[in-house]
Amino acid sequence: MATKKIFIEACFGRETEYTPVWLMRQAGRYLSEYMAVRKKAGSFLDLCHNPELSAEVTLQPVDILGVDSAILFSDILVVPNEMGMELNFLTGEGPQFSKPLQTDEDLENLDMSASQKLNYVYETIKIVKNKLPENKALIGFAGSPWTLATYMIEGEGTKTYSKVKKVIYQNPDYMHKLLNKLSIVVEEYLENQIKAGADAIQIFDSWASALEESAYFEFSWNYMKKISANLKKKYPEIPIILFPKGIGAYLDKIDGDFDVFGVDWGTPMRLAHEKLGDRYVLQGNLEPSRLYSREAIDSGIDEILKITNGKRHIFNLGHGMLPDLDRENVKYLVKLVQNKTRKK
């Protein structure tokens, strides 16, 4: 009988010996081991393109922190990049596409065979799976169609989202065409990750909160939901986690066929538990800035565990790890959650 992976068991709401924990952006700059590999690789994109080194940084948090799941090291923007959009990561400024989408022709020119060009990702997954202890899981991931589309139209990070909002309110058909194309590619990409060995999938909808409620369900949630439903039909044994960041006021309308709802820190766990806890396992949601202080870690963990009570819950941050955190505090957090929730 195969060793059970506690993270996967928890995704399906089964009882586990303790509440599993992993941390969004657990492989990253706060680890000197990551910085060393990053230096060896060259640019950030060079690192994403290098399966050996990507696998190495994917595994680091499992070894160093003792988290219960690894998450593939990559970037959501490799997808539009392989659809033909030139991508640069500028120091201190984040990602930038040199030619954002504007015309119908730009849309036509997107390469729909992108999922076949992402072999370096599938290769990374295979290497990680060979090295990962049997009781630990590997999470594959992609960006949601909406979040990817936003980057592709804005060209870079934005505060106002004014370009993409002009499109949705002036030319919604254009947006739906783009979202349909992205949905096809993202679904193929995630299916290939599963075939390469990913044990679970998370879809990151990082820019969910850019949209008012009606627009959110029309332009984002419905597309994520469809991808998830299609994957669940083919791979019922692979848990799907959806993480829409910043839509705690829209929980009344959340539905669909997926396993785990990722709760961001702006959504009180109490509210998520009340609205979604009977239908989905909840993941989250410690405010990442609490990692600046052990007292804040202690009280934050207690607040969350008081609500979830060790049931149908995967512990995580409510957003990605910050770059300037003290690794000892991160290790402290992981151990504390595992110990506090351990069944006697």
Next chain:
Amino acid sequence: MATKKIFIEACFGRETEYTPVWLMRQAGRYLSEYMAVRKKAGSFLDLCHNPELSAEVTLQPVDILGVDSAILFSDILVVPNEMGMELNFLTGEGPQFSKPLQTDEDLENLDMSASQKLNYVYETIKIVKNKLPENKALIGFAGSPWTLATYMIEGEGTKTYSKVKKVIYQNPDYMHKLLNKLSIVVEEYLENQIKAGADAIQIFDSWASALEESAYFEFSWNYMKKISANLKKKYPEIPIILFPKGIGAYLDKIDGDFDVFGVDWGTPMRLAHEKLGDRYVLQGNLEPSRLYSREAIDSGIDEILKITNGKRHIFNLGHGMLPDLDRENVKYLVKLVQNKTRKK
């Protein structure tokens, strides 16, 4: 008998002949008339310091758009500026304090007599009130202690809020000391605005969504609530509007003595109506980007009015006006709301 101001009547939940409308940041760059005055004034801060010209841009939207209320033209950061913090508005980058707060000494050095140095604001209010039609109201305003404190510690706009979050999780006493000082000054400032003639007060908590729920109530809402309660005790006839941006997931815990709750576009009006509609008049909440398209204006208005049904509601945007909007669309919006809600 004095002419009734429809906006004020609506703030107290009384029946009015139509739903009054005003728009956050209604005086601004999308109006060529504003740009002309701005040019005459010099810098943005020069404009804020000039009562005659500030009054002129305050009145423009009443004349041009036909909104039911003017709002004082000024900036929330004049308060920390008069507390002794040097302030610059950099083109394209927004406001910046040259020496952000860091030490206990910085805190000690804040000038607690700031409200007496804001005479240019009180002067603006007096000029506006002399020129404003009797049936229109003038709203005075201030930033919430939390939002001001964030700027004072970060020094400028921020995506991560990492400096201010380090303070709240590592040194909460420092933050409470600062928030207490700001609360005293903001309350005096608003009281002076009322004495100068402001008919209503709005407190903008623009950075509410930077905080998780428990931190939000501890570091922001409780301070706004206290200022509001103190003012209501002294000036029960002056409506108070609180506008916390982006905390739609925290509505269960909203309470206090104020009149109008400002609903941002990320909080569905349906939800605000359900949770708060019996206790507070609701203001809002059209997604400002809908002003890019008449169709989107039409459907957005219908969605909101279907819920409020002409009762206990002030129409507004769910956040500030964008700089690149078509003024004809803005005029169209104002007229449409007034006509659609007019009692036959």
